[in-house]
Amino acid sequence: MTELRIPQHVHAGEAPHGGTVLFNARSGQWYAMNGTARELWEEWRRTGDFDTGVQTVADRFPGVRYDHVRLDAEKLADDLVERGLVAAEKDRTPATEATPDVGEERAFGQAACVPQGDGVRWLRTAGWLGLCLALLLLRLPFRVPAYAVDVLKRPRSRLRPATMRQAESMLAVVRRAADGHPGRAACLEHSLGTVLGLALAGLTADWCLGSADDPYRFHAWVEIDGETVTRHDADDRVSFRRVLVL
Incomplete structure (x- = not known):
């Protein structure tokens, strides 16, 4: 049984349509994920257990075959682990921290700031x-x-x-x-x-x-x-x- 832990350097924020954005404070990279991926992420964050998360999400979508949900969940988990957003462990109780999820890596957009000298x-x-x-x-x-x-x-x-x-x-x-x-x-x-x-x-x-x-x-x-x-x-x-x- 695979147990999942959310590292302390991962921070999450809300996104539209039920999605989530997350920030990896070690790499400085941003990611975004859709609502379905967020459902899995939230269950893994809450329970730390891969199988429990898959079963819970599968129960919410009875029209989708369980093996399809599990296959997508495995791909998502692998993607998160590869990016350092989740740590996969064996037979160990996870310590949950932040709330995030996966998607496309983005860069910071440009911004400008107002000049006002104070003479110091x-x-x-x-x-x-x-x-x-x-x-x-x-x-x-x-x-x-x-x-x-x-x-x-x-x-x-x-x-x-x-x-x-x-x-x-x-x-x-x-x-x-x-x-x-x-x-x-x-x-x-x-x-x-x-x-x-x-x-x-x-x-x-x-x-x-x-x-x-x-x-x-x-x-x-x-x-x-x-x-x-x-x-x-x-x-x-x-x-x-x-x-x-x-």
């Missing part, structure tokens, strides 16, 4: 350094920058909360610095550079990653006390749901 020279220097550090960390497995942000924001750190004005100013500096970068610099680089720049200046903010639907889009941004740092672009009309907050 050190914030500008910290912004440039924050972007450089972000570009370096994002060349490594995603778990590395995620860990770096987590360490910087631990209670024993001496960072104080940033104000919205300070965060907007830092974001503006990071975006201007990114304009001179010959490689990719979009929402992921901008937001991480802003959070790291604020940390170098002794300030803290939330680094958020989330998704939107129809079509699937994935985004990274900065928040202060639950409020998104101001930005003006076409995506302002889009509501992104938070999947992971660091």
Whole structure:
């Protein structure tokens, strides 16, 4: 009997039509799955048992042959295991954590942020350094920058909360610095550079990653006390749901 465990680095969010999006915080990759796959995923997350999940879902669809449901479930489980979204174990009680599921791997969409300088020279220097550090960390497995942000924001750190004005100013500096970068610099680089720049200046903010639907889009941004740092672009009309907050 195969038992399934959801790793702690897998985070899930809702998707339309009963589906689910999930984020692998180790690889930095997003996935999406439909409603039927989500039914299986939820049962595996709840029970940790492959066979129980298959039987439960088969009972919900009496018009579909059990062997067809099981075959699809095996393919789904193999796909999830291959991508590091599920761990398959033998005769071991699983420890369930997050809620996610499979589908097509996507990349972060581009986003822009509003510039507003505050005239503080050190914030500008910290912004440039924050972007450089972000570009370096994002060349490594995603778990590395995620860990770096987590360490910087631990209670024993001496960072104080940033104000919205300070965060907007830092974001503006990071975006201007990114304009001179010959490689990719979009929402992921901008937001991480802003959070790291604020940390170098002794300030803290939330680094958020989330998704939107129809079509699937994935985004990274900065928040202060639950409020998104101001930005003006076409995506302002889009509501992104938070999947992971660091």
